[in-house]
Amino acid sequence: MxxxxxxxxxxxxxxxxxxxxxxxxxxxxxxxxxxxxxxxxxxxxxxxxxxxxxxxxxxxxxxxxxxxxxxxxxxxxxxxxxxxxxxxxxxxxxxxxxxxxxxxxxxxxxxxxxxxxxxxxxxxxxxxxxxxDDRHFFSTVRDFAAHAKGRKQLRLEYWYRELRQKHGVLMDGKQPAGGQWNFDADNRESFGKAGPQNVPPPFRVPPDVITQEVIELVNTRFDDHPGSLQSFAWPVTRAETLRALDHFINHRLPLFGQFEDAMWAGEVWLWHSQLSAALNLKLLNPREVVAAAEAAYRNGHAPLAAVEGFIRQILGWREYVRGIYWTQMPGYLERNALEAQAPLPAWYWTGETEMACLREAITQTLAHGYAHHIQRLMVTGLYALLLGVRPQAVHEWYLSVYVDAVEWVELPNTLGMSQYGDGGLLGSKPYVATGKYIQRMSNHCSGCRYDPAQSTGPKACPFTTLYWDFLMRHEAMLRQNPRMAMQMKNLDRLAPEAREAIAEQARAHRAALT
CATH class of the missing domain: 3.40.50.620 (HUPs)
Known part of the structure; x- marks a missing residue:
């Protein structure tokens, strides 16, 4: 007692x-x-x-x-x-x-x-x-439920605009700063053949005594778990995360939007904030992060396109997926709209694959517990979606390997956004593409044995093969989605013999994984 x-x-x-x-x-x-x-x-x-x-x-x-x-x-x-x-x-x-x-x-x-x-x-x-209530968010789950009530479709854009107006973020009076809500058209460039230039060094914190003790404990207690702690240097206190925020605003935010979707071999951090773990541990408050980013625009330090793109991830997307999670659980966890049943390839736990983009993203993830959003959505996630992996297996992998993974944010991003397991509740279409997308946004294809332009034959890129196979396998459903109209028109151009050759190549690829 x-x-x-x-x-x-x-x-x-x-x-x-x-x-x-x-x-x-x-x-x-x-x-x-x-x-x-x-x-x-x-x-x-x-x-x-x-x-x-x-x-x-x-x-x-x-x-x-x-x-x-x-x-x-x-x-x-x-x-x-x-x-x-x-x-x-x-x-x-x-x-x-x-x-x-x-x-x-x-x-x-x-x-x-x-x-x-x-x-x-x-x-x-x-x-x-x-x-x-958790006041670490701009909204409550009740707020989101009220927003969602009576709507036939939920879309981030409407929720995001509502929150910007309510909280006065990037607003000039009653109008959005710059006269528009979304500046995606000014962002998301590739690095080109020259690659990224003058990338600022990442913000890293050498492990103190407490962290060193934890590293030793984890290496001993969970020695058979994946990943490495050799380079562990994440901020783990409020003071450290405030310094990390300051570092991002000063050194990375100005070019964040321009290169937010770009990838390059050997470049782990690029211009991304690396603040999501601190936010999800509640060491940083999203209000102070959003305020710091907006101040950078207002004082001329960072362009509006970069600032708006960054703020949308926090004020918009982060709040949106939380609302989806808590209004849809527990049934959301079991959704599998595409009836995908394939197992996750074993090399997701090692990175031992000949596909250069996947090898890069997975080995980076295992080394640091980190990969940026395009590596997650359009490399590791895209391959699993095209392959037809059971979305719950993909969810468990993402929840396992990333330092910022907490289920309320990870599950909707993975099962909904990445794997389309909720049938379009979170996002309006499956995010699918051929290997040409990865070639356009990175240099991975130049060092890969596969050719993203080929869908059949010994050099066919598995992403490209599986993309067309995905469209064929889900053709009836996808034709009902107006946002897939262009991709379905491209599918219509495939001759019957080309379709069969692609389907056979896809079957051979799947068989080689078992």
Missing amino acids: PASPIRHLVLVLGDQLDHDSTAFDGFDPAEDRVWMAEVPEESTHVWSAKPRTAIFLSAMRHFAAELRERGLPLRYTQLQDADNTGTLAGELQRAITDLQPQSLILTAPGDWRVLQDLRAVAAQADLPLDLR
Whole structure:
């Protein structure tokens, strides 16, 4: 029994590392206590890669140290503790037994599974659970549900405009800055034959003592998990992430939009922010990120096209996918509109493939826990979609390997945007392309044994073969989608013998994977 009664046990999860969290509203150190727990379950319910596990554990331990410095009483379970039950539910049950709190307080989690587990523990203990809004977002799930009510189709653009107007972001009076809402036409260039020039060095943080201990623990406890920690240098404290934000605004934002979709062999970071992990751990608030980006436009440091494109990812897309997740779960997880059933190729866990673009994206991912959005959507995701991989297997891989992967944001991006598993709820069409897209946006094809212009024969690019095969396999459904009209017209130009040759090439490619 505790020395004095515990009024509230405040639950803080590994992706809620915010000192201003709603869970701390009204906190009294004399009566309340904070609960945090590292458990193997969070690295094993999917086969979590080492960089992802390490960033969570290191950030949690640094946050716990800050709580102690502030004088907040804390019950903290470490992964290696002998009496660790192995699950969040088990650790919470143990804490309730030991501390006998009168109630539990929790800021809404980002994971449906975790919320259900903690709710079940509270119910079993007959304790009230005060579930509070997460003010790390510009909107609530209730806001999104109200926006979605009665609409035949959900589209990011309308939600994004609504939030910009509501919060006065990139607005000149009642009009969008620059007279238009979207500047995609001014962004998304390739590097050309010369490749990227004068790429700024990435913001990296040498591991301190706490992070070094975590690296050793992860390498020992999860030695059979994928990924490497040799180059681990992610920011894991609020102070470090604020420096990372400043570094992005000063050195990367001006060219972010122009090259946001471009890829180049050996260039991991380019002009991307690398802030998504900090945002999803709640070390950075999206409001301060958006405000810093807008200020860069207002003071002439960065062009409007770059700033708008970046802000749309945070104020628009991040809020949108959260709304989709929480209004559609738990059924969303099981959606498979294309009835895809193929297994994920084993080399997604090693990068050992002759396809240069996939080898580059996967080996980079395993080394750093990071790949930018086009590598995810139009390389690793595109191949899985064209191959016909079961979307739940793709989801589990993405959730496993990326340091910024929390299910509320990863699942809609993967199952919906990347794999079209929700049949068009999130995005209006399948994002499919031949290998020519990758050739246009990167230099990967110049060093690859495959030719993106060929769909059949020994040098045929699997992306190109599988693209046409995908259109043929789903032809009836795709013809109902007006945004696929141009691609279906191109399919109509294929002679019957060409169609059969492509289908046979696709069958041979699939057979070689087994």
